[in-house]
Amino acid sequence: xxxxxxxxxxxxxxxxxxxxxxxxxxxxxxxxxxxxxxxxxxxxxxxxxxxxxxxxxxxxxxxxxxxxxxxxxxxxxxxxxxxxxxxxxxxxxxxxxxxxxxxxxxxxxxxxxxxxxxxxxxxxxxxxxxxxxxxxxxxxxxxxxxxxxxxxxxxxxxxxxxxxxxxxxxxxxxxxxxxxxxxxxxxxxxxxxxxxxxxxxxxxxxxxxxxxxxxxxxxxxxxxxxxxxxxxxxxxxxxxxxxxxxxxxxxxxxxxxxxxxxxxxxxxxxxxxxxxxxxxxxxxxxxxxxxxx
Amino acid sequence: xxxxxxxxxxxxxxxxxxxxxxxxxxxxxxxxxxxxxxxxxxxxxxxxxxxxxxxxxxxxxxxxxxxxxxxxxxxxxxxxxxxxxxxxxxxxxxxxxxxxxxxxxxxxxxxxxxxxxxxxxxxxxxxxxxxxxxxxxxxxxxxxxxxxxxxxxxxxxxxxxxxxxxxxxxxxxxxxxxxxxxxxxxxxxxxxxxxxxxxxxxxxxxxxxxxxxxxxxxxxxxxxxxxxxxxxxxxxxxxxxxxxxxxxxxxxxxxxxxxxxxxxxxxxxxxxxxx
Numbered sequence: 001x002x003x004x005x006x007x008x009x010x011x012x013x014x015x016x017x018x019x020x021x022x023x024x025x026x027x028x029x030x031x032x033x034x035x036x037x038x039x040x041x042x043x044x045x046x047x048x049x050x051x052x053x054x055x056x057x058x059x060x061x062x063x064x065x066x067x068x069x070x071x072x073x074x075x076x077x078x079x080x081x082x083x084x085x086x087x088x089x090x091x092x093x094x095x096x097x098x099x100x101x102x103x104x105x106x107x108x109x110x111x112x113x114x115x116x117x118x119x120x121x122x123x124x125x126x127x128x129x130x131x132x133x134x135x136x137x138x139x140x141x142x143x144x145x146x147x148x149x150x151x152x153x154x155x156x157x158x159x160x161x162x163x164x165x166x167x168x169x170x171x172x173x174x175x176x177x178x179x180x181x182x183x184x185x186x187x188x189x190x191x192x193x194x195x196x197x198x199x200x201x202x203x204x205x206x207x208x209x210x211x212x213x214x215x216x217x218x219x220x221x222x223x224x225x226x227x228x229x230x231x232x233x234x235x236x237x238x239x240x241x242x243x244x245x246x247x248x249x250x251x252x253x254x255x256x257x258x259x260x261x262x263x264x265x266x267x268x269x270x271x272x273x274x275x276x277x278x279x280x281x282x283x284x285x286x287x288x289x290x291x292x293x
Numbered sequence: 294x295x296x297x298x299x300x301x302x303x304x305x306x307x308x309x310x311x312x313x314x315x316x317x318x319x320x321x322x323x324x325x326x327x328x329x330x331x332x333x334x335x336x337x338x339x340x341x342x343x344x345x346x347x348x349x350x351x352x353x354x355x356x357x358x359x360x361x362x363x364x365x366x367x368x369x370x371x372x373x374x375x376x377x378x379x380x381x382x383x384x385x386x387x388x389x390x391x392x393x394x395x396x397x398x399x400x401x402x403x404x405x406x407x408x409x410x411x412x413x414x415x416x417x418x419x420x421x422x423x424x425x426x427x428x429x430x431x432x433x434x435x436x437x438x439x440x441x442x443x444x445x446x447x448x449x450x451x452x453x454x455x456x457x458x459x460x461x462x463x464x465x466x467x468x469x470x471x472x473x474x475x476x477x478x479x480x481x482x483x484x485x486x487x488x489x490x491x492x493x494x495x496x497x498x499x500x501x502x503x504x505x506x507x508x509x510x511x512x513x514x515x516x517x518x519x520x521x522x523x524x525x526x527x528x529x530x531x532x533x534x535x536x537x538x539x540x541x542x543x544x545x546x547x548x549x550x551x552x553x554x555x556x557x558x559x560x561x562x563x564x565x566x567x568x
Contacts, residue, residue, distance in 0.1 A: 010471055011390050018383035018446060019398060025439040026405045029413035029420075036415060093307055104308055106554040108315055113550040114543050115500035117518035121539040122318040125325060125532065133321055136336040161318060166561075173562040222409030225502035229522050243411045243503075250415050251507055260415055267412040274407050 030267070033260045041256035055261035065262060067237060068245040069269065071152060075227075075241060076220040076273075079156045079163075083216055084209065086160065087167025092197075094168070095175045105172070112165040120229035123158040148238040151231045155239055158226055163219070167212045174208030175201070207284045214277040221270045242266040319543070326536035333532045348533035349541070357512045358538060361520035366545070368430055368505070368516055369498040372437040373491045376445045379438070381487075384449035385471070385479050389461055399447065406443035410503045418507055428510040436504035441494045448493075451563045452486025453479060489560025492553055496546045517542045 040051045059065050094105050111119070126134050127144035135141055144150045178201065186200050224243040227233060233240035233248070243266055249259030325333065326348050328341040352358050386392055387399065417436060421427040456479065464474045480487070505516040512520070521542055524535050550557055 011386050011392055014382040014386035014390070014471060015392060015398060018379040018442060019401075021379050022402065022405055022439060022442050025417065025435060026408065026413055026442075027401075029416035030405075030408055032416035033412050090311060093304075093311065096304055098301070098304055098308070102554075104312060106551050107312055109550050109554060109557075110319065110547055111315055113496060113500075113546040114319070115502070115518045115521075115546065117500075117502050117522045118539045118542050119318075121521060121535055122322050125536065126318060126321060131334050131336055131532075133336065133339075161314075165315070169558050170562060173558065218407060222411065224411070225518065225522070228502075243409060246411045247503070247507075250411075250418075256415055256419070263409070263412045263415060266409050267407075270409055271407055 033263055036256050036260035037258075037264045039257045041260075042254060043256070044254055051257070055258050058258065059261050059265060064237060064240070064245065065265070068240045068242050068262075069265075071239060072221060072223075072241040072266075072269070075152065075156060075159070075223060076217055078153075079159045079220055080213060080216045082156070082160045083164045083167045084213065086164045087212065088171055088205075088209075090164065090168040091171035091175055095172060105169075108168060109165045111162050112169075114162060116162070116225035117229050119158055119162045120226050123154065123161070124230055127154050145231050146235055148235055151235060151239040155223075155227050155230050158230060159220065159223065162226070163216060167216060170208055170212040170215075171205060174205050178204050204288075207281065207288060210277060210281045210284055214274060214281065217273050217277065218270055221273060222266065242269065319540075322536050323540055326533060326540050328533060330533055348537040352534050352537045352541065355534075357515070357520055358541075360512060361515050361517045362541070364430060364515060365499055365517040368433050368437060369495045371430075371434045372441065372498040373494045375434060375438040376441050376494050377487070377491065380442060380445035380449055380490075381479070382471075382475065384446050384453050385475055387446065387450045388453035389456075389458070399450070402443035402446055406447075410440060414504060414507050417504075421508060427508060428514050430514050432508040433505050433514070433516060436508060437494075437498040437501055440501070440504065441497055444497075445490055445494060448490050448560060448563045449483070449486060452489075453483055456482045485556065486560075486563070488553070489556045489563065492549055492557050493560045496549060496557075499546050 037055055038050060038052055040047055040049050040054070042048075090108060094101060094108060114122070124145065126132055129135065129141070129143040129146060132144070134144070142150065144154045182200055182204070183196060186196055191199060222243050223241055224247065227239060227241055227244055228247070231239040233244045237245075242262065246259050246262040246266055249255045249262055251259075253259075324340060327344040327346070329343070329345045329347070332338065332341060383398075387395055392398070414436070417432075418427065421429075421432045426432045460478055460482070461474060464478050469477065500518065501516075502518045502522065506519050506522065509515050509519060515523070521535070521538055524531070524538065
């Protein structure tokens with residue numbers, strides 16, 4: 001074998017294992033899920049047959065599917081908006097100079113490191129209707145997790161607590177790369193306070209904000225552990241999200257065909273949202289590159 | 294009061310308010326875990342009187358808990374090692390060598406990272422049953438390693454690109470093989486990046502629930518989040534023990550964040566913010 005061939009082979013030997021591992025355990029199973037979604041698969045009844053788009057027809061007529069899609073969209077919209085607002089405020093706050101800033105930043109990151117299941121346990125106890133500290137402090141008696149309106153909002157509160165730190169630290173990293181000169185120049189032009197923020201900080205943060213939105217939207221759209229442990233999707237499926245519904249179909253009722261169709265729909269939902277953000281993000285990068293040139 | 298005094302007072306108040314919101318749920322869980330059983334269903338008192346370690350001791354003595362703790366540690370460490378052994382060579386090649394299809398690989402991995410876990414766990418479950426490794430830590434390790442691989446490769450590629458080309462070329466001229474370069478140039482110089490990625494993959498695996506939950510069935514293969522989600526309570530819910538277990542389960546990942554905050558932040562923002 002000539003040395004050039006050899007060199008090329010060597011390169012592929014470096015990349016090959018990672019690519020084939022990802023293909024075998026991620027890509028092929030995802031394609032298999034699509035395949036399963038075209039079948040009726042119920043192993044316990046010995047049912048296994050191709051049904052084409054039948055599962056998807058059932059999906060479109062499934063009130064519970066639309067309900068979980070609506071809940072997911074609502075969860076994503078409200079929690080990501082709150083996380084962005086709070087994360088931005090937190091980043092501006094902890095970008096100020098003060099003693100103990102390093103410690104404050106480290107502590108602010110703590111909720112992000114808490115496992116979702118554990119965060120659910122924390123908040124389950126706070127929201128407990130009988131001995132929860134929230135009702136005690138407010139002097140009221142609300143069954144937060146058992147109330148059709150409040151259950152999903154309780155999950156949103158827990159998610160905001162857990163992931164605002166992530167948004168905060170991405171935005172903080174974005175703030176730190178803004179050159180001080182730009183502020184000096186803007187101040188010379190007479191800009192102060194709000195105007196500095198509106199016309200210098202915010203435009204330059206645009207790419208990083210979009211990136212934080214992209215990550216958070218993708219993760220919020222596939223939320224599972226927090227809701228599964230906190231409310232189980234209840235009461236009466238009022239807080240059920242797409243992944244929770246798909247999980248129940250797949251592993252509680254062992255409907256691998258129909259459950260896979262819901263999983264595929266979840267993927268399409270996440271994917272569509274991501275594409276919309278990536279489009280915006282690319283425009284933001286291009287704009288920044290033009291301005292820098 | 295002077296204007297700057299007022300400003301720093303406002304700053305201190307906001308930071309204090311923010312930190313109490315951040316730490317309150319954690320502190321409340323700790324307080325609950327320290328309350329004697331009789332006081333769990335009582336408010337007031339807010340604080341335990343007297344505090345007791347009985348719930349912590351009960352959790353530590355429960356065989357399932359320690360087992361789950363060790364399982365989680367094993368799964369997380371193995372996921373990091375497996376991810377490294379696949380991801381380091383690939384990232385080195387993607388960062389430093391001319392690879393045809395380079396952007397295809399990177400975009401493909403990005404695409405994979407968009408899949409929700411639910412969209413590949415069904416077939417994995419069916420295949421792992423066939424292979425006889427469902428309810429086995431190996432199944433969870435494989436799932437975690439593949440789920441974190443896109444992140445590992447993207448981030449390491451971005452870190453490795455910062456290693457000066459001259460160093461790598463010099464080693465090449467000296468007749469170093471790719472494995473030699475990995476060992477003598479990439480690993481030592483890329484160590485900070487490896488630490489960041491390793492910490493993040495460890496934390497991800499420590500916290501992960503859906504794969505660990507669906508791919509295991511019995512206490513012998515359960516990870517900590519699964520054990521905590523399934524905490525027993527047939528007749529009355531053992532709130533004190535759940536609280537103690539929840540506090541203990543946060544310790545490894547929270548300690549890592551507090552100790553290595555800077556490395557973790559640089560891992561999370563590598564490439565992302567630099568663009």
